[in-house]
Amino acid sequence: MIYLDYQATTPLAPQAYEAMLPWFKDDFANPHSAHAVGRKAKAAVEVAREAVAGLMPENGQLAFTSGATEALNWAIKGTTGGIVTLATEHAAVLDTVAAEARRGRQVTILPVGEDGLADLAVARAAITPGTGLVAVMLVNNEIGTIQPIEQLATLAKQAGALFLTDAVQGYGREAIPDIADLVAISAHKIHGPKGIGALWVRNGVTLEPLLHGGGQEPLGRSGTLSPALCAGFGAAATLAKQRFGADRAHVAQLHRAAWTALGPAGWSLNGSAEERYPGNLNLRYPGLDVARLMSDLRDIAFSAGSACASGSGRPSHVLKAIGLSDAEARSSIRLGFGRYTSEEELLAACRRIDEAARMQKVAA
Template sequence: MPERPIYLDYQASTPMDARALAVMASYLTESFGNPHAEENLHGQSAAHVLARARGQAARLIGADSSDIIFTSGATEANNLVISGLSEGLRARGKNHLVTVATEHKAVLQVFEALGRQGHELTILPTGGDGLLDPAALAAAIGPRTGLVSVMFANNEIGVLQPIDELGRICRDREVLFHSDAAQAVGKVPVDVGRLNVDFLSLSGHKIYGPPGIGALFIRRACRRYLKPLFIGGGQEWGIRPGTVPMALCAGLGEACEIAGLEMATERQRLLQLRDFFLSELSQAGVVYSVNGDLNRRLPGNLNVSIDGVDAEALLMCVRPRLSISSGSACTSGALSPSHVLQALGLDEIRAESSIRIGFGRHTTREEVETAAAVLIAAIKRLMSVRYTPRLAVEEHSS
């Protein structure tokens, strides 16, 4: 069998932590009760497991366990908030919604759908560093504004928005505030109380938990505003009906517990790996530029434009050895440049020369050293190719 490539795409997904898998496994084969069937011992046991997992997720973000509901992931949580609030906001004359141009498609496309249904939309630009100016948000909020949604950490360029300041603006203006924190939770400190968020989404497969499970924080006073996206069963306080997958929740809870304990040391290690990787590129003479603010950033994220190299060609060159990407996994295969990089003001050439590299919990220094060497060799190989411009060919033939 060929050697497996070095995985450097941790913003796309993370491998499940073996400790979380071990906790989850027993609830698939032994303690398999339905947590909603509390009239028997299997159901009661399952309900205790669910309560523990809810508490673990809540502690990681500084919430109360009663303010956490489980979802299938951050995409569903985002949809539940934005679509679930839309009807009630419109009825109250609050049909103006605000978001940011660099948001994940799971937010932007929901906003666009609501715009087609008659809601007024404001999609704010960012600076060239990828950060939203709080003054721009304050200026955008008006008397009809009902909801603001701003991503905590960007999935492509890793920048960390000033969520605390943005939340304070929304709280002062009595506007509901949602943040898609799928990339941030478990990697940087998140405290929903200090951040003044009303709704916050997270996802299991971004924090070394199982895929297919996520959670949504709902500030208790805001619960009454949400309309469920589907009906049946009344689980999760009637907001997200359907049998809650206990084993997945247990795996998510354990992943949250581990992240809370190891986040600080992991952050320092990832920063060292990131800086080492950049130094290897610089020493090899690779001309690159980092997209997005380098300081307000996820510790394991890099998004760089390589001068004179097409990203897709580079990915093909390194594919047998490295797993990296040119942007968001949700837009893989798109022909147009990343909407995030375009929002930063990058021209098409620079956007199409950009790659995303994500370091994670299992990344070693040896892997980073090997990855840098493979990437540098591929860049030099591509740079050595000289293409004759089409116009010059035509002139010569004539």
């Protein structure tokens, strides 16, 4: 199997796996208990918290959550005032914002250009006094576009609003902007375990709790933490920090190789060619039947769009937002690669994908 779906999830790093093992078996104590083994588990959680926070701005607190979906729900529902966000945000933002609109909050969803980028003039007109929260993704999960976070966050601050960024696809890969007030991240996108994420909150920012109970975590998040998942997240974050430059260089080379193979062959790039994370190639081929392509290439794992919306039968809302027709959106695929992808296997997959797409054209 050639795995090219890094935006959906990443392979677990061996270091993260090893870090988790003791906490699954012998060191099983509740980290919120006061006895010796509980304090040992708590210490492991705090070591992990420090490691995860090591890739974040310094002037804030980090609370572990069950994942980025919880973190985003908390950040949005825990604030007040109008909300401004983008049409290309993840469903965890758009659906939560829609729920808040039903509760009476004013919501503005901004369009994006063909490159997937926000129009700063349109954003400036929409982000006005009375706006309480601006929510913009750092790296888009479907097309890899990197938004102008610094400029958008500045507009938010000028209006007296908080700025939330979904950094799930950017954490460990791109620098997290110091200007953000709230940052949501997830472990399994950086070679950590599934089932754990975090919300970083700038010092001085307060949120209403999303979950009520024991208030075990900083900022009032309730629920018993898993030391195993925390340890795995911490190990993955430590490795991401150590390998930051090497991983970036590797992914950039993979991007160049894949685009050199597919660009001249008639494939078109969806999203910005310049302002993008290079480990994401969202491509379309005229008339392509993606379902058939995936069936013909079952030993290559790639995506027809976002894993979060797969099986819905609907064209990607992100691809529609950048102006693609239903047919163009349905003829698009996403190739995601990273640390553990070799150039040889990526190019082999590109050749086979291209050949299968051409065969469809010949047979049509």
